Amino acid sequence: MTDTRELQLIDPDLVGGTMEEPRLIGSECERCGTVTFPRQRSCPRCTSEEVHPRELATRGALWTWTIQCFAPKSPPYLEGGVAEFEPYGVGYIELPGEVRVEARLTESDPERLTIGMPMELTLIPVPGARDKLTFAFQPVEEGE
Amino acid sequence: MSTGDVAIVGLGIHQFGRHDGVSGLEMGAIAARRALASAGIAWQDVGFAAGGSDAAGNADTSVSMLGLTGVPFINVKNGCATGGTALTTAHAMLVAGAAEVALVVGFDKHPRGAFNPLPEEWGIGSWYGESGLMLTTQFFAMKIHRYMAEYGISASSLAKVASKAFANGARNENAWRRTPLSEDEILSSRMVNHPLTQYMFCSPGEGAVALVLARGSRIQELTRAPVYLRAVTFRTRRFGSFEVFAPSIPIESAPSATTEAAAAAFDEAGVGPGDIDVAQIQDTESGAEVMHLAETGLCEHGEQEELIQSGATEIDGRLPINTDGGCLACGEPIGASGLRQVYEIALQLRGQAADHQVPKECRVGFTQVYGAPGVSACTVLTV
DSSP states (O other): OOOOGGGOBSOTTTEEEOSSSEEEEEEEETTTOOEESSOOSSOTTTOOSOEEEEEOOSEEEEEEEEEEOSOOOTTTSOHHHHHTOOOEEEEEEEETTTEEEEEEESOOOGGGOOTTOEEEEEEEEETTEEEEEEEEEEEOOTTO | OOTTOEEEEEEEEEEEEOOTTOOHHHHHHHHHHHHHHHHTOOGGGOOEEEEEOSSSOOGGGGHHHHOOOOOOEEEOOOGGGHHHHHHHHHHHHHHTTSOSEEEEEEEEEOOTTOOOOOGGGGTOOHHHHHTTOOOHHHHHHHHHHHHHHHHTOOHHHHHHHHHHHHHHHHTOTTOSOOSOOOHHHHHTSOEEETTEEGGGBOOBOEEEEEEEEEETHHHHHHOSSOEEEEEEEEEEOOTTOOOSSOSEEOSSOOOOHHHHHHHHHHHHHTOOGGGOSEEEEOOSBHHHHHHHHHHTTSSOTTTHHHHHHTTTTSTTSSSOBOTTOHHHHHOBOHHHHHHHHHHHHHHHHHTOOGGGOOSSOOOEEEEEEEETTTEEEEEEEEO
């Protein structure tokens, strides 16, 4: 796994890979195969402590979504994020055979989001903290 | 009635809404005094007490207002299940024979715009809040959005749930929001989280409820109108259920905490969902009422669209739901809401709900609360 400290990620335990090709880091249970995100030290399904880190798929389908139309409170949102607030999309993306991951969406127009549409992992600046990146999912352009 | 029976013999409420200058603890003490008065007993007669709030202090400090009688008093702080947990505790103590008469109290006082939970208190990294994901409204919106797509629920039905709540609230003197709103007014109000608009959400509020419980022969001594607590259950989530504050959810799905708590309540009470004459279910927002209707077993998944559009869940319908206006019209003082539901069912079963009384005969009632991070408490009540 590539060193990710240079990416100034919001939490280096969440994302590995490279700046160009990031990967979410989850965990996989060695006993029952359950995949979780973020990584855990034990399995929420079978309670086993035999789990190891696993890079998750970068593409999946939008399972559900909403648009966040009001600025979240600070804390836990950053003050700068409140100041520069614009409505943003949030959804769960189903990574096939793995897990459904909750994430910011790069798309915030409700007319351009549909349940089931293909999405892919990307990185976006943390609102209000320009030196930090967090993970998000963007619609997959047709033909890709 | 067997000696194992536990019944509600006294009811007290402090109006929900905004009450400047009155603390949450004071509201709790006022509700407690009203419950004691309605049971015709004094605070000295109470052998056990349990209660709590989420953000308005320790319930047991109310003894300084009610009187220092030495009564064992357990504080409960269990999120939205605070009232249900206090009720569970008092019920168990009575059944165990630790007391014959118990008091349960729930209260809260949240300022406008309250509720900004911190991820660290819910076992999640700070990244979750900084990324803008730590919002209960997002969860409710995403859960109902998926549900609407799977089961054919319309935005019109979401609005009808809210308009019913405000119509019922207008008839309830203890409700906060007492102005009826039309389906159109609700649909055209400010979008908060697609598909939920401003008037489809409840607001953090203030209020208090207290109940006096008794067991065995004390029941008939204290009231001619006992409301029997046939079941009180609560559950936490299982692997695979879709809950609030979840950075991920498994693809393998499981029933919600509500489904399990409701099934256990019906099993314990020996009645089925079809026996329920009136119910109060958690309506943090319109979508929650829709989904909880099926999660509790009161209808099939997808059946809500027809039930709501036909008016079956209105006060004069076949299955009246949230007859006091629910959280939408009463607001959400977390520690009080679960007991408010039980209070309302007790009124309905006694025929004392005045302007919001269900016209048909009600003999069996049901309540359900839900809260973060996946807890649910249910009761079955009978006369």
